[in-house]
Amino acid sequence: MLTAIPDDSPYGARFADDGEWLLDRLRHGTFIYLRHADDAAPGFAYIDLTGSFRAIGEALYWCAPRTEPIERNIGPGVDAGTAHGEAQ
Numbered sequence: 001m002l003t004a005i006p007d008d009s010p011y012g013a014r015f016a017d018d019g020e021w022l023l024d025r026l027r028h029g030t031f032i033y034l035r036h037a038d039d040a041a042p043g044f045a046y047i048d049l050t051g052s053f054r055a056i057g058e059a060l061y062w063c064a065p066r067t068e069p070i071e072r073n074i075g076p077g078v079d080a081g082t083a084h085g086e087a088q
Contacts, residue, residue, distance in 0.1 A: 010065030027053045 002022060007014040025032065026049060033044040 023053075025049075026056065 002019055003016045004013040005016050006012065029049050031046045031048050033046050035044045
């Protein structure tokens with residue numbers, strides 16, 4: 001079970017625990033069961049995951065909040081003020 005908690009991140013929340021296992025299951029799984037923690041009903045709902053990891057990646061590419069890079073790693077001999085390290 002993953003619990004989302006409020007946070008100042010661009011999405012407004014984060015997982016309280018490590019969610020790497022969820023990403024692995026989205027990448028390789030076929031479906032996921034859903035159930036609210038307070039739901040008294042015995043059954044689960046499920047979502048078909050066919051193509052979901054690719055769709056999530058595409059959505060993040062186009063819709064993720066843009067943030068400034070924390071640091072820039074510049075290789076030796078590369079001038080960061082030029083395109084691809086080449087003089088214009």
